[in-house]
Amino acid sequence: MLQAVPAPPLLDVKDLTVQIDTRRGPLLAIDHISFHIARGEILGIVGESGAGKSLTGAAIINLLTPPIRRIQGEISLQGARIDGLSIQAMRELRGKKIGMIFQDPLTSLDPLATIAQQLIETLRAHLPLSPSAARARAIGLLREVGIPAPEQRIDAYPHAFSGGMRQRVVIALALAAEPELIIADEPTTALDVSVQAQIIELLKALCAQRGASIMLITHDMGVIAETADRVAVMYAGRIVEIGPVAQIIQSPRHPYTQGLMGAIPSLGADRTRLTQISGAMPRLTALPEGCAFAPRCTKAMALCQTQRPSLTPHEQGAAACFLLEGATV
Amino acid sequence: MLAFSIRRMIEAWVVMLIVALLAFVLFRYVGNPVDQMAGQYTSLADRELMHKQLGLDDPILVQIARFLWNALHLDFGISYHFREPVSQLLMKRGPATLELSFAASLFAIAVGIPLGVFTGIYKDSLWSKFFLGVSLIGVSLPTFLIGVLLIFAFSVELHWLPSYGRGDTVALGLWQTGFLTASGLRALILPSITLGLFQLTLIARLVRSEMLEVLRTDFIRFARARGLSERAINFNHALKNTLIPVITITGLQIGSIIAFAVITETVFQWPGMGLLFITAVQSADIPVMAAYLILVSLMFVTINFIVDVLYAFVDPRIRLHAMSAT
Numbered sequence A: 001m002l003q004a005v006p007a008p009p010l011l012d013v014k015d016l017t018v019q020i021d022t023r024r025g026p027l028l029a030i031d032h033i034s035f036h037i038a039r040g041e042i043l044g045i046v047g048e049s050g051a052g053k054s055l056t057g058a059a060i061i062n063l064l065t066p067p068i069r070r071i072q073g074e075i076s077l078q079g080a081r082i083d084g085l086s087i088q089a090m091r092e093l094r095g096k097k098i099g100m101i102f103q104d105p106l107t108s109l110d111p112l113a114t115i116a117q118q119l120i121e122t123l124r125a126h127l128p129l130s131p132s133a134a135r136a137r138a139i140g141l142l143r144e145v146g147i148p149a150p151e152q153r154i155d156a157y158p159h160a161f162s163g164g165m166r167q168r169v170v171i172a173l174a175l176a177a178e179p180e181l182i183i184a185d186e187p188t189t190a191l192d193v194s195v196q197a198q199i200i201e202l203l204k205a206l207c208a209q210r211g212a213s214i215m216l217i218t219h220d221m222g223v224i225a226e227t228a229d230r231v232a233v234m235y236a237g238r239i240v241e242i243g244p245v246a247q248i249i250q251s252p253r254h255p256y257t258q259g260l261m262g263a264i265p266s267l268g269a270d271r272t273r274l275t276q277i278s279g280a281m282p283r284l285t286a287l288p289e290g291c292a293f294a295p296r297c298t299k300a301m302a303l304c305q306t307q308r309p310s311l312t313p314h315e316q317g318a319a320a321c322f323l324l325e326g327a328t329v
Numbered sequence B: 001m002l003a004f005s006i007r008r009m010i011e012a013w014v015v016m017l018i019v020a021l022l023a024f025v026l027f028r029y030v031g032n033p034v035d036q037m038a039g040q041y042t043s044l045a046d047r048e049l050m051h052k053q054l055g056l057d058d059p060i061l062v063q064i065a066r067f068l069w070n071a072l073h074l075d076f077g078i079s080y081h082f083r084e085p086v087s088q089l090l091m092k093r094g095p096a097t098l099e100l101s102f103a104a105s106l107f108a109i110a111v112g113i114p115l116g117v118f119t120g121i122y123k124d125s126l127w128s129k130f131f132l133g134v135s136l137i138g139v140s141l142p143t144f145l146i147g148v149l150l151i152f153a154f155s156v157e158l159h160w161l162p163s164y165g166r167g168d169t170v171a172l173g174l175w176q177t178g179f180l181t182a183s184g185l186r187a188l189i190l191p192s193i194t195l196g197l198f199q200l201t202l203i204a205r206l207v208r209s210e211m212l213e214v215l216r217t218d219f220i221r222f223a224r225a226r227g228l229s230e231r232a233i234n235f236n237h238a239l240k241n242t243l244i245p246v247i248t249i250t251g252l253q254i255g256s257i258i259a260f261a262v263i264t265e266t267v268f269q270w271p272g273m274g275l276l277f278i279t280a281v282q283s284a285d286i287p288v289m290a291a292y293l294i295l296v297s298l299m300f301v302t303i304n305f306i307v308d309v310l311y312a313f314v315d316p317r318i319r320l321h322a323m324s325a326t
Helices: A053-060 A087-093 A115-126 A131-144 A163-175 A193-210 A221-227 A245-250 A255-262 A302-306 B002-029 B033-037 B044-053 B060-072 B086-121 B126-140 B143-157 B182-215 B218-225 B230-259 B262-267 B273-282 B286-314 B316-325
Strands: A011-022 A025-037 A042-046 A068-077 A098-101 A181-185 A213-217 A230-235 A238-244 A312-314 A317-319 B170-172 B175-177
Touching: A011 A053, A025 A053, A025 A068, A025 A238, A042 A053, A042 A221, A053 A068, A053 A181, A053 A213, A098 A163, A098 B218, A115 A131, A115 A163, A115 B230, A131 A163, A163 A193, A163 B218, A181 A193, A193 A213, A193 A221, A213 A221, A221 A245, A230 A245, A230 A255, A238 A245, A238 A255, A245 A255, B002 B060, B002 B286, B033 B044, B086 B126, B086 B175, B086 B182, B086 B230, B086 B262, B086 B273, B086 B286, B126 B182, B143 B182, B143 B262, B182 B230, B182 B262, B218 B230, B230 B286, B262 B273, B273 B286
Parallel strands: A042 A213, A042 A230, A098 A181, A181 A213
Antiparallel strands: A011 A025, A011 A068, A230 A238, A238 A317, A312 A317, B170 B175
């Protein structure tokens, strides 16, 4: 798979660090992560629950709420810094430049407002449209996301839609003002398996039409394999491996990624036991001094207990493991 | 929607029937009506006659039917104390209480909801903490104390507002209103603040906690992510979603404002139903008490009914549920 030319990247994140202030002192939820997303590219972000995937998404459009806050990092969109924007400027950017889709379509829509009201207010918040023009546009959007008979359905309330249909509405809302980047935070986790593939296909097709990039946050490696161009694997607030999806799937370098790949069931392959990674991700309150994965790693060395590996380039990707730096046991 | 309303209406009538039966029991069996009306020197023969005339010899079911029939025609008999038909007394006193309650509710809602929204949105600001502190006083101080303090400050010391009575009233048909005269409006201020203060703080605190709850929900986050303005988020989405519990509580509170205006009316010598009720209790004026009981329940039942219908207006899910359930 050819990698999109990364210059200039649509989104460039450098050294993003997010901290949670607690009574017992600050916790590092995201620890100096850097990545970029090219125009039209789909970057998958995978990791276990609590690895910091969702916080990364929220940090980009500054939706973190106290006690969680970004303490460091540069975020640039099309070369212009967007961290440190005023509240007003950030509001204008949300939805207009960066759209966001949340995990649960059942709770993402205001239950007391019709689909029309929610679409029209979103359209008019960003585009100079008259109410009737916005309504026409809203119907068009619903048709695009595959809502049947949108002229009638648009005046329904969210409870009249099924989960899959609601997620389509959510996608329509996120795409309403034609953003250049969609941050999709587990967009299919709450849906029926049968609907998941449809929703992902839809999202992918609509973004491809518009030339929009997607940051796809999920813990479903299957979705990543089918959808993403590149993938970043997160573990305990850090990116442990990043690279083109084919490379990550076929020859993962980081022991954690290797463990993840071994844990994917497949129908065709010989039915041996799935490998599993023993132990659990460390709590943020008890991060080890060295590599956060070392306690669970089968290849851990003495070095791993005391020092943290940084991302080391490898082929077209990079992995944060001392094995790649040529260290030996 | 219509079927929903009708069903609720039937339920309301059942409640009223039960209350009316209670009122009947109160009227018939708490003391002997003849003893209440007859003087010390009434002869036994006269007593017998009264007993007959009041229909107390009739079978109990006939008495109940007669009582209900009369109540339906707003005929609650004659007050022992005032020697006047009870319905006439209530007609005279009702407007005073209703106007006072209306002003108090308006004050509570018009100040309470914005205060709740403000303290919900800016939960950490100093003003919010100040309001919450003050509202604690509103919740915990008894009504009569607030009334007396207000009288002391604004009537006794500052001479700004009258300390008792309704001021001048104007007759609109049967309705004596104080809304149309300057002195009537001035007289309304202190009692309605006194009566509405508790409700105000209750509404403000309720709206605040509901706002805090709703502002944490996913759809508010999604609304933010869509780039909506804070105003649209707070008022179009958040406030609207807090309204169901607020309507319930506010509705029931309006009921209790009317029913429990007794204390405020006593403090301010407000010539309303509450004052009438207190007098009735002091003089064991059973017909007045029975009528008051029925009237207050009618008020609660009506308000509950309105609240139920309002729900359906605010929340489409209840509309749907109600329609499919009938």
